[in-house]
Amino acid sequence: MEQVTPVGYCLFCETGGSGQDEKSLILYRGRFVFIQMNLYPYNPGHIMIAPYRHVAGLWELSPDEQHELIQEAARSTLLLRETMNADGFNLGINQGKAAGAGVEYHLHFHIVPRWNGDTNFMPVVADTKVIPEDLTGTYRKLAPVFSKTSR
Template identity: 55%
Template sequence: MEKLFSPWRSQYIETYNRMEGCFLCEAGKNSEEDEDRLVLYRGEKAFIIMNLYPYNAGHLMVAPYKHIGDFLQLDDKTLCEISKLTKLSIKVLKKVLNPDGFNLGYNLGRVAGAGLETHLHNHIVPRWNGDTNFMPVIGEVKVISQDLKDIYHKLKKALEEENVE
């Protein structure tokens, strides 16, 4: 049997099992830790954060500051800002990473794939032609070829250059 080592995955599992509180609430609290927590942009009601364990390079999430797991309980102002930040994320990802398409969406409930059910967040996953190759299909392994911090700085710079309303 062939073995493939992915220490980042075990780090996620160990951290997730030990984690107290909510990583999105923690990321939303202190802007001085934005780079460490991969927070790219802060709005009034919601923020953009990179996924620490991405499906693809540039995998972002937009989350409200308020700890809420029920989509139906979002107020209109927060919902509108999440949509605007999703649009901004797509614009910046196109500029910086030039993907061929995107997957967007919420995983509401464990059965729907939510790893964090109690704090909803919208995923923005850039996709490229050919990004599903033999590794995830046959080997059940995803290869991310770009450094998170490098992508963080490129996206942060592009966001700063945008005229955000």
């Protein structure tokens, strides 16, 4: 299938190639994918796994890239469960604007840690999500764990 990704600025291409891991909130660099914290998290520890290659869909990844993406998703849920004491996870890929992709032309896999009772009234009454931990604190908690356990 032909590649459908336009040329131009891309958040994941920019941060994936920046070499400024702490500033870009990159927790891990693999051979084909990297793991980055979400700058606008739904919950503490919300991470994304993206291929270095600028592709829009799973069908564009090589078998090796697909394997590493899923392998790192499995490893990440284990690490987040242990480090953040998560009770569960939402995992997902939004492919295309119609599916809700914020960055629609660079495939990325979201992993959102969840805890029993982690919902509250704030999003309903104030259109606000309460995040009980700042990004820097979460990064400093997760970065050593992700780098220490790399494969």
